[in-house]
Amino acid sequence: MTMNETTIDELKAAPSDLEVPGTMRAWTLGDPNELKLETRKTPTPGRSEVLVRIDAVAICATDLDVISKGPPALINGGLPFNQDFTPGHEYMGTVVAAGPGVDEYTIGDRVAVEIHAGCGQCRRCRSGMYTSCTNYGRNYGEQDKGHRANGFTTQGGFAQYAVNHVNTLVPVPDQMSDAEAALAVTAGTSMYGFTEMGGLLAGESVVVIGPGPIGLLAVAVAKALGASPVALVGTRANRLAIGGKLGADVLIDGKSEDAVARVRALTGGIGADYVMDCAGTEQTINEAIHMCSRGGKICLAAFPHGLASIDLAHAVMNNIYLYGIRGEGKSAVRRAMALMAAGRFDATLIHTHTFNLADLPEALRYARERVDDAIKVVLRPQH
Secondary structure, three states: HHHHOOOOHHHOOHHHHHOOOEEEEEEEEEEEEEOEEEEOOOOOOOEEEEEEEEEEEEEOOOHHHHHHHHOOOOOOOOOOOOOOEOOOEEEEEEEEEEOOOOOOOOOEEEEEEEOOOOOOOHHHHHOOOHHEEEOOOOHHHHHHOOOEEOOOEEEEOOOOOEEHHHHHEEEOOOOHHHHHHHHHHHHHHHHHHHHHOOOOOOOOOEEEEEEOOOHHHHHHHHHHHHOOOEEEEEEOOOHHHHHHHHHHHHEEEEEOOHHHHHHHHHOOOOOEEEEEEOOOHHHHHHHHHHHEEEEEEEEOOOOOOOOOOOOOOHHHHOOEEEEEOOOOOHHOOOOOOHHHHHOOOOHHHHEEEEEHHHHHHHHHHHHHHHHHOOEEEEEEOOO
């Protein structure tokens, strides 16, 4: 019997609380902003894959873009609408079934997940840049190159179960809560940004623009890696305050003061060694360029919504390096998890609201409209 013919029942070898049902609940994307909670067959893991019971999944701003506009999701070579597609990508859970060839994890292991497995065969994947896989979205029909990016090109986490390649799994410490573990992907994105910029932050000055989830955890990661000073630029007092709790040495209110001038003054007129822009607006990209030191580095960690007119001449003349990142590459989630497990920062400070699976539409509204100062909204798919 081939793996494709193997049934869920034949994969079961678990305690009763980890038994795998034949069906599960999952949200399916129809037209833009149209989600339906459906019952579908529980997926079966293939070679080098496991079935993860999703215990917590966080909502990301990119999920909102996928649900309303489509990109960067790509299903069957096109937009994800009306293709039986489940979005959601920042999740953790418990291994409840394993496909052939899996001996790295056992039934009952708690894991966080990276989004991207990549195809494993293109030049980018072979060099470790699997989030930049040149076969992105090619996992269907005669175009199947084996690429996987759960919640973008393959089934995501707004469901009770999902299949993950073992390369995407990160062990979760016993003492860590489900909600905290689900935030490891967010922290991993910040970690990836610093990795691409060089990664050696000890004693270097860092500015983070935009105290959203990625920006707030970028502050935490930078501080944990020894950066000094770490400044956070934002416009919401409550989020700046959380940034202070996560390690920011300097909080800059972009509405009441000139952020560029403040950073210049803070660094003796030189500018910051590293700037991570987590806002993605024309204004913040230009601020990043002008507050960065000569020979400094800028990470663009947010997706701009449209074209941006930027002072590229200043960046070139001052030998400033610009890095764009996608996702959580180069095992960044594993490294972020190590910092979290060691207690180097408390990621739960950005977790503000929790909903059950059936309440996803309301959870999305909280995230989109920032209801009740929502920052990171987490779903519990098993409830």
